[in-house]
Amino acid sequence: MSAPVPGKETAGRPGNHKRVLRTVIIISTFGGLLFGYDTGVINGALPYMQEDLGLTPLTEGLVTSSLLFGAAFGALFGGRLADRNGRRKMIMVLAVLFLAGTLACTFSPNTEVMIAARFVLGLAVGGASVTVPVYLAEVSPSDRRGRIVTQNELMIVTGQLLAFVFNAYLGNSFGEPHGIWRWMLVIATLPAIALWIGTNFMPESPRWLASSGSFGETLSVLQRIRSQAEARKEFEEVKAMAVEDYKSKMGSWKDLGIPWLRRIFFAGLGLAVIQQITGVNSIMYYGTQILAQSGFGREAALTANIANGVISVLATFVGIWLLGKVGRRRMLLTGQVGTTTALLLIGLFSLILPEGTARGFVILALTVTFLAFQQGAISPVTWLMLSEIFPLKIRGLGMGASAFLLWIVNFLIGFGFPQLLAAIGISNTFFVFAVLGVAAIAFAAKYVPETKDKSLEDLEHHFKNVAGNAPQAAGATVP
Numbered sequence: 001m002s003a004p005v006p007g008k009e010t011a012g013r014p015g016n017h018k019r020v021l022r023t024v025i026i027i028s029t030f031g032g033l034l035f036g037y038d039t040g041v042i043n044g045a046l047p048y049m050q051e052d053l054g055l056t057p058l059t060e061g062l063v064t065s066s067l068l069f070g071a072a073f074g075a076l077f078g079g080r081l082a083d084r085n086g087r088r089k090m091i092m093v094l095a096v097l098f099l100a101g102t103l104a105c106t107f108s109p110n111t112e113v114m115i116a117a118r119f120v121l122g123l124a125v126g127g128a129s130v131t132v133p134v135y136l137a138e139v140s141p142s143d144r145r146g147r148i149v150t151q152n153e154l155m156i157v158t159g160q161l162l163a164f165v166f167n168a169y170l171g172n173s174f175g176e177p178h179g180i181w182r183w184m185l186v187i188a189t190l191p192a193i194a195l196w197i198g199t200n201f202m203p204e205s206p207r208w209l210a211s212s213g214s215f216g217e218t219l220s221v222l223q224r225i226r227s228q229a230e231a232r233k234e235f236e237e238v239k240a241m242a243v244e245d246y247k248s249k250m251g252s253w254k255d256l257g258i259p260w261l262r263r264i265f266f267a268g269l270g271l272a273v274i275q276q277i278t279g280v281n282s283i284m285y286y287g288t289q290i291l292a293q294s295g296f297g298r299e300a301a302l303t304a305n306i307a308n309g310v311i312s313v314l315a316t317f318v319g320i321w322l323l324g325k326v327g328r329r330r331m332l333l334t335g336q337v338g339t340t341t342a343l344l345l346i347g348l349f350s351l352i353l354p355e356g357t358a359r360g361f362v363i364l365a366l367t368v369t370f371l372a373f374q375q376g377a378i379s380p381v382t383w384l385m386l387s388e389i390f391p392l393k394i395r396g397l398g399m400g401a402s403a404f405l406l407w408i409v410n411f412l413i414g415f416g417f418p419q420l421l422a423a424i425g426i427s428n429t430f431f432v433f434a435v436l437g438v439a440a441i442a443f444a445a446k447y448v449p450e451t452k453d454k455s456l457e458d459l460e461h462h463f464k465n466v467a468g469n470a471p472q473a474a475g476a477t478v479p
Contacts (some may be wrong), residue, residue, distance in 0.1 A: 021139065021225045025148060027198035028135055030191050031091060031128035032152040034098045036159020037188050038067065038121055039281070040309070043288050044167025044302050045181035052178050053111050057422040064285050065415035066115045070122020071129065072407035078127030079134070079400050086212075087135040087205040094131065095196035097124035099189055106186040130403050133383060138205040139225055146323055149387065150380045154316045157375055159191075160284060161309030167288070168302040210238045255394055267447050268389050268398045272406035274440035275382040278339045279433035280374045281410055282417045283308060283367050289418075290367070293426055294350065295360030304364050311368045315376030328381050328388075329450040335377025336444055340437030342370035347430035388451045 042064050049055055055063065082090040101121030108114035133149050140148040167184050174180050203221040210218045218238060222231040256262040283290065287308050291301035322331060346366045353359040390398035420429045 017223075017225050017227055017231075024139055024202055024225065025136065025151060027195070027202055028091060028132055029152050029155040030195040030198065031094060031132040032155035033159040033162075033191050034188060034195065035125050035128050036156035036161075037163045037191065038098070038102070038125055038159075040160030040163035040284055041167065041184050041188065042067075042285055043164065043305060044171055045184045046286070047288060047292070047298055048171070048181040048184075049114075052181065053114065055111065057418045059111050059115075060418045061415040062115050063111065063118060064418070065411045066118040067122035067125060068281075068407055068411035068414045070119035071126030072122075072404050072411060074123035074126025074128075075130050075403035075407055076126070076400055078123075079130045079403070081127075082131045082134065083208075086208055087131060087138065088199060088202055089204075090127065090131050091135065091202075092196060092199045094124045094127045095192055095199060097121070097127070098192035098195065102185060102188045102192060106182050106189075126403070126407055129407075130399060133387065135205055137387060138207040139203075141226070141230070146384060147320060150316075150320045150323060150384060153375075153380050153383060154313070154320065157309070157312040157316050161306070161313050164287075164302075164306045164309040168306055171302040172299045206234075207238055215239055252397070255397075261391070261394060263447075264389060264391070265394060265398055265401070267449070268386055268402045269405055270443050270447055271382055271385055271389070272402040273409055274336065274443055275378055276406055276409040276413060277433070277436040277440055278336070278370075278374060278378065279343060279413060279417075279430070279436070280339075280371070280379070281413055282429075282433070283370065285414055286417055286421075287367065289421075290426065291360055291364060293421075294363040295356045295358070296364075301360075304360070307364060307368055308371055311371050312375040315372045315374075316380060319376040319380040322376070323380060323384065327450050327452045328385050329444070329448055331377045332381045332385075332444050332448060333441065335373045335381070336437060336441045338373030339370050339378065340434055340441060342366050342373065343430050343434040343437055346370070347427045347434060350425075350427035350430065385448075385451055389449075 046055075046060065046064065049063065050060065053059075053063075078090065078094075081093075097120065101117055101124055104117035105114060105121060108117055132152050136149045136152060137145055163184075166187055170180055170183055174183075203224060204217070206218045206221045206225075209215075209221065215235075219231065219235045222235050222238075225231075226234060256265055287305045288298075288301045291304050292298055296304055319331075346363060349359065349362050349366065353362060386399060386402055417429070420432065424432075
């Protein structure tokens with residue numbers, strides 16, 4: 001049975017399809033908002049958990065990174081489940097997981113339960129990281145797809161900003177009583193409930209319906225999110241592509257025996273890795289502690305950390321605008337150079353400036369600069385390029401493997417950062433990230449192609465030539 005569709009009874013009115021599409025985008029990106037809030041809230045909650053749960057650097061890393069470990073598996077299996085059961089149904093399941101995971105974290109009596117609950121929450125975060133962008137891409141008009149898909153990135157950083165604001169308010173207003181971190185966590189139940197309710201009124205992806213052979217429902221959904229003329233035209237295209245899309249799911253590891261497909265697959269994996277080894281999530285997860293160690297008090301650090309959230313949101317707006325103006329590769333390289341420079345300066349000033357408020361403000365200015373380059377260039381480009389770079393034949397394989405690896409690297413950074421901080425100090429820790437940043441620049445310069453305004457055939461030609469095996473691969477075309 002088809003899901004209720006917003007605006008169904010007035011779908012025929014001129015211009016109504018735009019309102020329906022906007023509503024669908026807002027509801028589905030609540031998954032991104034939850035992604036952002038649940039990854040960002042630990043930033044301010046962790047200092048209070050240390051006292052209540054008696055965390056050590058090891059258990060602190062486990063509490064933070066267990067969500068990321070769960071996200072790796074949520075991303076790996078979430079896409080396959082969405083292919084099998086539908087995008088809309090998968091988002092509903094994720095809303096329930098978000099709610100259950102949040103409540104389990106909120107009422108955790110000890111560290112062991114907290115780690116397990118954070119793992120469950122991670123499954124929802126990882127599933128949302130792959131399902132929501134795919135759903136947005138499949139309901140978006142082709143000429144607005146890039147901008148609409150990157151709105152999910154905007155909601156992620158908005159969720160992180162909200163987490164930082166609520167953390168600062170609760171920490172400064174009620175920071176002394178034990179258990180204030182539980183109130184920081186439980187707030188996430190509200191958008192989880194809103195997502196579940198809203199999803200009941202969302203249509204299924206028209207492309208998924210077509211791939212399942214439900215062409216009548218495909219046309220019905222398109223007529224609600226497009227003008228009548230656009231719906232008819234797109235329906236014919238989607239219907240014609242249905243068989244081809246079905247065949248594209250048949251891609252397997254054996255296809256990586258073709259040199260140019262193997263090269264593009266590893267370029268995608270590399271994109272996932274270099275987005276994370278900048279150390280961005282050391283700031284998003286541990287920013288309050290970094291600022292506290294730099295010279296701010298605990299409550300002052302909570303407030304100062306809001307600046308990191310604000311710049312992330314503003315930079316993402318700029319990044320969305322730049323995507324239509326500047327090449328993806330150029331944006332990526334500029335972002336990598338900017339973040340690496342900021343990391344180097346954080347390490348340098350942490351070393352030479354005496355501890356105090358002045359050093360705290362210098363480090364804050366540099367973390368803000370870092371996030372301007374990361375969220376304004378690297379992050380929006382990474383997910384968009386991953387959605388563009390893989391040919392149809394290995395798109396599911398490539399996206400699943402890339403998202404899994406991205407979350408695993410995220411997990412390793414989240415787990416290792418507090419232990420690095422305790423072992424070698426803040427300056428040397430950021431010098432390590434700066435060295436990794438140099439490696440990321442070298443990889444991007446050598447292996448990442450430009451995808452803006454390029455067709456699939458252009459990319460195939462590029463990778464075949466670089467692989468140096470065009471004659472042998474000539475017969476191995478992508479469906």
